[in-house]
Amino acid sequence: MISYARISSDGERDEHGVSDQHRVNRRTAQRLGLRVVAELTDNDRSASKAGVVRESFEAMLKALESGRLPDGTAVCGVVVLNEDRLARRAGDYERFVESLTAEDGRVFADERGRKDLYAEDVEGLGLVGVAFSRIEARKVRRRMKRFHRARAEDGKPAGGTRPFGWAEDRLSLDPIEAPLLAKAAKDFAAGRSLNSIIREWQRDGVRTSLGNEWSSRSLRVTLANARICGWRSLHGEIVTDDEGQPIVGKWEPIVDPATWQAIDAIVRMRKGRSVGPDGQPGNVLAVDFSEHRYLLSGIVRCGKAKADGSPCNGPLRARRFRGNEEMFHYVCQPKSQGGCAGICRHGPKTDEYVSEMVLAKLEEREMQAPRTEAWGGSEELETVQGQLDDLGREWRSGGISNEFFFANVRQLEGRMTQLRAEQGRHAAAAKRRVVGVESIRRRWYLAEADGGLDISQKRAYIREALHAVLVLPAGRGRAAYDPNLLQPFWRNE
Known part of the structure; x- marks a missing residue:
């Protein structure tokens, strides 16, 4: 016989890894004079939710249909703890009955003993039991949802693994x-x-x-x-x-x-965005999804004119020279990769000049504007919040129908989410402005180990100040580095 068990991931097991359900199934088989030839387990797999694939359940049906296990051992039946551990959906139960009764004389048993699934009324009773089990499963899920909602509304912490940053009590902070x-x-x-x-x-x-x-x-x-x-x-x-x-x-x-x-x-x-060839995800400020090795990768762009007079505008990539770990150049990609291969510029000097441009712009803005500008959406956010509150009170008092309430609350909640995201983006920019430019300048050129800004933080300030920097051709020959050939495109200008 096949012993089938559906257990939770934290179910009790002995030192050999055998679950309590399989131990009961073994005793049941011995009491009935039968021998267990295979034990199949679906670990932490719900039998009541649609779309959940129980691999061991499917393997059991396959073995019953063929009459043999994959190794050729004959199968004459199935033993389970009880029927609701076997199936909680009518379709699954019917599939099991069809597979088991594909041949005459097979045995089905649970802790209470044998059950004759060949009898006309037994399958109907089994389906009734499945229906009641499914109703009970729904009740349990509803109770669990209410339980978690109540804990959340009381401000109690969620269960599970201890969250990083807090002590074992989940309330006090871990000092490290x-x-x-x-x-x-x-x-x-x-x-x-x-x-x-x-x-x-x-x-x-x-x-x-x-x-x-x-x-x-x-x-x-x-x-x-x-x-x-x-x-x-x-x-x-x-x-x-x-x-x-x-x-x-x-x-x-x-x-x-x-x-x-x-x-x-x-x-x-x-979330859900990808950075395009121009380095920007949609119409929002571009962000770095990974750590860059070079300060201006994707920010400096080729300014060499094409045949129609427009700039190439291809993003420059860093190319390091062999034998010199400190030396690199920003170069335009070859035509096969969308560039023109017509620009090559000294990397460290370009980093230095663009950094000074950005720091000077930050200093200029700090002198001309207040440290933190108020977010312009506060009034609308309060209005939407008030509309949500009024709508909720009317609904709870019975003044409006469920259809009207849910049709309008989704729209207001969607706008609320957008406004809070805009507020968060404004807060993110404000966080970068909290530290004075003098401190930013000092940390810009310090090593990270000494408290300096790392490359991703520098790029954040550059991205906030600049759309891009167009690198214009320097002409033929080895001319001195000319910072005037760096054409910045500032934001808000």
Whole structure:
């Protein structure tokens, strides 16, 4: 007989890896004078959800249809703990009955004993049992949803693995991890790339709460979780109270809400986007998805004129010279790769001049404008929030129908999400302006080990100031480097 078990991922097992259900199945088979020839397990696979493939269940049906296991061993039946561990969908139960009864004389048994699936009324009773099991499964899921919603609305932390940055109680901060996460959040909001942070953590031996090495995905998920600013989220959405304000959790926050909103805006801006040939994802400020080795890759562009008089405009790529690790040039790609191969410019000098251009522009803007400009969408955000509150009160009082409420609430919530993303992007830019230009200039030329800006942070400031830099031809011969041949295209000009 085949012993089939569907168990959860944390189900009890003995020292040989045998689950409790299989041990019961073995005893049942022995009591009935039968021998178990195979044990099939679907680990942590729901039997009630559509679209879930249970590999062992399918293997069992295949063995019943052929009458043999893949190694040729004959199969005469199936033993399970009880029927609701076998199938909770009518279609699956009917498939099982058809496969088992494909030949006469086969045995089906559970903990209570044999069941004759060849009898006319037994299959009907089994389908009734499946229906009741499915109803119970739905009730359990609803209870679990209400339970998690209630915990979220009370500001209680979610279960699962201990979150990085907090102690085992999930409420107080870990004295070592929390400062690391706070610095990473602020650096990421200020423009530093995930890979740069990960490389630093790997160098310092920083591990996740499970002891694994960090990856871009794991760090992005950690930073994008509203938990780090003290807000409670559920299924990726911020849980709010009756007034539409975020629920504040009972744990200690690591960063302020403005920093997290800046992070959330960056993550949402990158989600589902790809960087095009011009280096920009759509109509938003281009961001670096990985750590660059060169400061101006994709920012400097070829200014050599084509036959029609327009510039080539191909992005210049860095080319390092053999035998000299410090020397490189920015060059236009060959025609086969979309360029014209007509521009080659000294890399370190180009980096230096463009850096000075950007720092000078930042200093100019700092003198001409206030440190932080107010976000222009605050009034609309308050209006939309008020409309949502009014709509919710009318619906709860029975003044409007369900159809009217849900048709309008989705539209308002969509606009609310857009406005909060814009607010987050504004906060991200403000975070980069919090530090004075004098400090930026000083850190620009320091080594990273001495507190200097890394290349991703520098590129963030350059991207914020410039659309691109057009590199014009220098003519023939070995002329002195001429910074006037660098034509910047500033933002907001």
